[in-house]
Amino acid sequence: TRGCLSEISLRELAKHNTKKDAWIALRGNVYNITHYMEYHPGGEDELMRGAGKDATDLFNQVHRWVNAESMLKKCLVGVLKKTWSLDV
Ligand code: HEM
Numbered sequence: 001t002r003g004c005l006s007e008i009s010l011r012e013l014a015k016h017n018t019k020k021d022a023w024i025a026l027r028g029n030v031y032n033i034t035h036y037m038e039y040h041p042g043g044e045d046e047l048m049r050g051a052g053k054d055a056t057d058l059f060n061q062v063h064r065w066v067n068a069e070s071m072l073k074k075c076l077v078g079v080l081k082k083t084w085s086l087d088v
Contacts (some may be wrong), residue, residue: 002003004079010054013080017052025054025080031072054080 006028008023015022022034022049033040033047040047042062050058059068 004078007081008078009081010083013054014052019048019051022048023077024050024052026056026059026068026072026081029069029073029076030078030080031068032077033072033075036075037088040058 008025010025010088011031013023013025016032019037021053022032022033022037033051037044046062051057057075059066
C-alpha cells in the first residue's frame with residue numbers, strides 16, 4: 001500500500017475504457033480523465049487511445065513535456081497496483 005490512496009489493478013483499470021467513464025494510468029498514478037476529455041488539445045480520440053491502460057509509454061511518445069501530474073491532480077483516483085502483486 002502507499003499512503004491513503006487505493007491501489008488499482010490493471011484488470012480494474014481496464015473496465016474504465018469508455019468516453020463516459022475513462023481512467024488512465026500514468027507514471028504509477030491512476031486518473032479519471034472523463035471530464036478532462038473535452039479539453040484535451042489533441043482531441044478525444046487521441047486521449048482515448050490510453051483509456052483503461054497504463055499509457056505511460058504512449059504519453060511519453062507524444063508529449064513527455066506535458067505536466068499531466070499537475071494538470072490532473074484533482075482527477076487522481078489511486079495508484080496502479082504493481083503487476084507482481086498476487087491479489088489481482
Ligand atoms: C496535445 C495525444 C494524453 C495533455 C496532444 C497531441 C496529441 C496528443 C496527438 C497533439 C495535438 C496537436 O498538436 O494538434 C495524446 C495521447 C494521450 C494523451 C495519445 C494518451 C495517452 C494526455 C493527457 C494530458 C494531455 C493525459 C494531460 C492531462 C495535452 C496537452 C497538449 C496535448 C497539454 C498540448 C501540448 C502542446 O501543444 O505542447 N496530445 N495525449 N494529453 N495533450 Fe495529449
